Amino acid sequence: MRLLGKAVAAAAMAAACVSAVADEYxxxxxxxxxxxxxxxxxxxxxxxxxxxxxxxxxxxxxxxxxxxxxxxxxxxxxxxxxxxxxxxxxxxxxxxxxxxxxxxxxxxxxxxxxxxxxxxxxxxxxxxxxxxxxxxxxxxxxxxxxxxxxxxxxxxxxxxxxxxxxxxxxxxxxxxxxxxxxxxxxxxxxxxxxxxxxxxxxxxxxxxxxxxxxxxxxxxxxxxxxxxxxxxxxxxxxxxxxxxxxxxxxxxxxxxxxxxxxxxxTISLSSTDILGxxxxxxxxxxxxxxxxxxxxxxxxxxxxxxxxxxxxxxxxxxxxxxxxxAPAVGETQKLGMPANTFSYAGLIDAMNEELTKKLSPGNPQKFLLQGGEYAYFPLDQRVWEKLHMSEADAENMVAAMLPEVMAKTQPGLPGSKPASRPLVRRVFTKAQMASGNLPNNDLGRLLQHSYSPNGGWQVFALFGEYQLPGAATGTTHYAPYSYDRHVPLDFYGSAFIPGTYHDRVAPVDIAATFASLLRINQPSAAVGHVLTQILKPEVEPAAAAPRTK
Known part of the structure; x- marks a missing residue:
């Protein structure tokens, strides 16, 4: 019985160390x-x-x-x-x-x-x-x-x-x-x-x-x-x-x-976002x-x-x-970080005023539209086309003016230090992103991965770190900074080796890893990597031993 017990324990240990070949079929x-x-x-x-x-x-x-x-x-x-x-x-x-x-x-x-x-x-x-x-x-x-x-x-x-x-x-x-x-x-x-x-x-x-x-x-x-x-x-x-x-x-x-x-x-729990x-x-x-x-x-x-x-x-x-x-602006600023708030809607209004002065004096126009998402600034192409301006010219004008208008109209929280006042660091046009005319660095790659033909004429603004649209007490997410891009990645199941891993990975790796394990095609545009470092060795099921008479 003792030998049988050891055999059972050994079998259990072996089962924990290997994963039988899996496939969804x-x-x-x-x-x-x-x-x-x-x-x-x-x-x-x-x-x-x-x-x-x-x-x-x-x-x-x-x-x-x-x-x-x-x-x-x-x-x-x-x-x-x-x-x-x-x-x-x-x-x-x-x-x-x-x-x-x-x-x-x-x-x-x-x-x-x-x-x-x-x-x-x-x-x-x-x-x-x-x-x-x-x-x-x-x-x-x-x-x-x-x-x-x-x-x-x-x-x-x-x-x-x-x-x-x-x-x-x-x-x-x-x-x-x-x-x-x-x-x-x-x-x-x-x-x-x-x-x-x-x-x-x-x-x-x-x-x-x-x-x-x-x-x-x-x-x-x-x-x-x-x-x-x-x-x-x-x-x-x-x-x-x-x-x-x-x-x-x-x-x-x-x-x-x-x-x-x-x-x-697939289950997405929304509560952490609603409260957050x-x-x-x-x-x-x-x-x-x-x-x-x-x-x-x-x-x-x-x-x-x-x-x-x-x-x-x-x-x-x-x-x-x-x-x-991102952390809430008020607490982050108190800790000495260059955090601040600005008004997204107010910035669009200010841009429309400045563009009217430049392009349509005495005849106010809505050159930029409300209702988009941070950090996109949507252009009303109908207004620009009446001025016989192309998408590239219109977006370039907005991109050039946005940092100056931000500095002039968005003072930030009362008592803000100069180093923490809201700023637009860079602006990238949709035409740039569509053509791939972006910096040859990590930021350029992040922007290229963000491109979509959806949304009409628009520009994408990169604001200062820890600078958020809205109030000092709440928070939001929209930026390419690490605090907005950092998320958990965890796996559980018979195919995975338990442990803590410090590899740099990405959420795109989920679909790639599961598709490989399930022996199916990866999704049509997938770019993720199979996380082989967490996969148990696979073994074919042992063939049944022939019966003896």
């Missing part, structure tokens, strides 16, 4: 989970690791998985929609086309901006009675396939892939085109909705979840007034719990992890939210262990963030 693993924490900066896990007491929350990655300390996006446009697109496709904006959360598209409307996933060809499904009806949503602007798409293509549609988030763009752009569904919430009620791109009616299990009272109970738990679930509940652990319970509902109803091929679900914008990364409230996320993730992965065939031994998980975040 034979459901090895049964389920892939792509987990994104919105505005999750890369230093959070190590900074607060002493807080995490659960076995299967963040410690699933820190103690049982492969944990990278130095994962950085390799582009400049650090927003939610580009980040989720990059994780899904393994490409940057110059590959997948998503440059921002929203932009002007004069081919569709000259009256308002469009979000990255708005699509007038479809309608919202499941919106509560009385809700404001917007265009439907779809992945129409995503110019590359995702990992989920490739799983569906490789299995001839047998694999099931779903995307889930509180935000539409996060649910859609991470999961892809060929998914069976993407779900996000109606911001006021918290009820999950979708678009006719996927289905004409909500599945019965989604309608039942919406009618269960869970949204109302979560609002009551946090003392919400029922006016906006997204803001009131979304910024709390109750919002994380609500979203993960919905994910469990989808996984259970769709029997993900119980099929003859590998299934996949209001308080900044160093606020105790954000730390408390991460502690709450640890507890809720522990519940979710424990639940998966009993609802996927073979449990967590048959689940692979990658966790990352869609972007990092």
């Amino acid at each position: 034979h459901a090895k693993p049964k389920l892939v989970v792509i987990l994104v924490l919105d505005q999750m900066r890369g230093d959070y896990l190590d900074r607060y690791r002493d807080d995490f007491k659960t076995a299967n929350g963040f410690n699933l990655f820190l103690k049982k998985g492969a944990h990278f300390t130095d994962c950085y996006y390799d582009y400049a446009n650090t927003h939610t929609a580009p980040g989720h697109s990059t994780i899904g496709t393994g490409a940057y904006t110059d590959g997948h086309g998503i440059q921002a959360n929203q932009w002007w598209d004069f081919s569709r409307s000259t009256e308002h901006v469009y979000s990255s996933v708005d699509d007038d060809d479809y309608k919202v499904v499941g919106a509560p009675v009385g809700a404001t009806i917007t265009p439907g949503q779809s992945p129409r602007n995503l110019m590359a396939s995702t990992l989920g798409d490739e799983i569906v293509l490789a299995t001839h549609g047998e694999a099931k892939v779903f995307g889930i988030s509180l935000k539409d763009r996060a649910a859609i752009l991470t999961s892809g085109h060929a998914t069976q569904g993407a779900f996000w919430i109606d911001q006021k009620s918290g009820h999950f909705i979708t678009s006719t791109y996927w289905m004409n009616d909500l599945p019965a299990y989604v309608a039942k979840f919406n009618a269960s009272g869970k949204a109302e109970a979560a609002a009551k738990e946090v003392g919400g007034k029922g006016q906006n679930f997204y803001n009131e509940v979304g910024a709390t652990p109750a919002g994380i719990r609500y979203e993960l319970e919905f994910a469990e509902n989808v996984i259970d109803a769709e029997q993900l992890g119980k099929h003859a091929v590998t299934d996949m679900v 914008h209001a308080v900044g990364p160093n606020d105790p409230k954000q730390r408390a939210l991460l502690d709450g996320a640890d507890i809720e993730l522990d519940k979710f992965f424990t639940w998966l262990n009993t609802h996927v065939d073979g449990g967590m031994a048959n689940v692979w998980v990658a966790m990352s963030g869609d972007h990092g975040v």
Whole structure:
């Protein structure tokens, strides 16, 4: 018996050191989970690791998985929609086309901006009675396939892939085109909705979840007034719990992890971003939210262990963030950094005044448009074309004037030292980016990776470090600086060697690594690397020994 025990122990040790050959065609693993924490900066896990007491929350990655300390996006446009697109496709904006959360598209409307996933060809499904009806949503602007798409293509549609988030763009752009569904919430009620791109009616299990009272109970738990679930509940652990319970509902109803091929679900937790914008990364409230996320993730992965065939031994998980975040301006300036605030809308107004003086005296014009995303400045090409100016000439004029107008009209916080006053360091035109006429250095590469044909005429401004549009107490993200590009990268599953890794890696490596392991094509525009340093040696299953008579 003692020898048998040692043999069993040795077999267990061997199993821990090697990974049997995996491929999605034979459901090895049964389920892939792509987990994104919105505005999750890369230093959070190590900074607060002493807080995490659960076995299967963040410690699933820190103690049982492969944990990278130095994962950085390799582009400049650090927003939610580009980040989720990059994780899904393994490409940057110059590959997948998503440059921002929203932009002007004069081919569709000259009256308002469009979000990255708005699509007038479809309608919202499941919106509560009385809700404001917007265009439907779809992945129409995503110019590359995702990992989920490739799983569906490789299995001839047998694999099931779903995307889930509180935000539409996060649910859609991470999961892809060929998914069976993407779900996000109606911001006021918290009820999950979708678009006719996927289905004409909500599945019965989604309608039942919406009618269960869970949204109302979560609002009551946090003392919400029922006016906006997204803001009131979304910024709390109750919002994380609500979203993960919905994910469990989808996984259970769709029997993900119980099929003859590998299934996949993408889950983007929006709460860290909703709260983070209001308080900044160093606020105790954000730390408390991460502690709450640890507890809720522990519940979710424990639940998966009993609802996927073979449990967590048959689940692979990658966790990352869609972007990092800058510290709040007020506290950073007090520590001596050249931090400051400016008004993005005010800067556009000031530019319009100066351009009117120069080009249209006595006849005010809106040469620049409001409604874009930091750090893009959209030009109204109709106004410029009436002056017989080309795109290159118009963008060059704006680029030349912007630093001077910034210095003249944006004094920053009261009492700011000269060294910390807001400034525009560099401006790059869309024409430059389209032609590749950019500096031959790291910044040039980041900008080239940020290029998209979307958005019309525009320029991209590089502001000073730690200088943010908005108030001194909150924060945001939009810059090519390391604090906005640094995110976690962690893997868990039978294929990965647990440990802490200090290699410089990127979120594009998620799709490349999983595609290699699953023996499928990488997404169509993927540029990531297979992270071979974290992969266990593979072994072919041993052939059965012949029977002896």
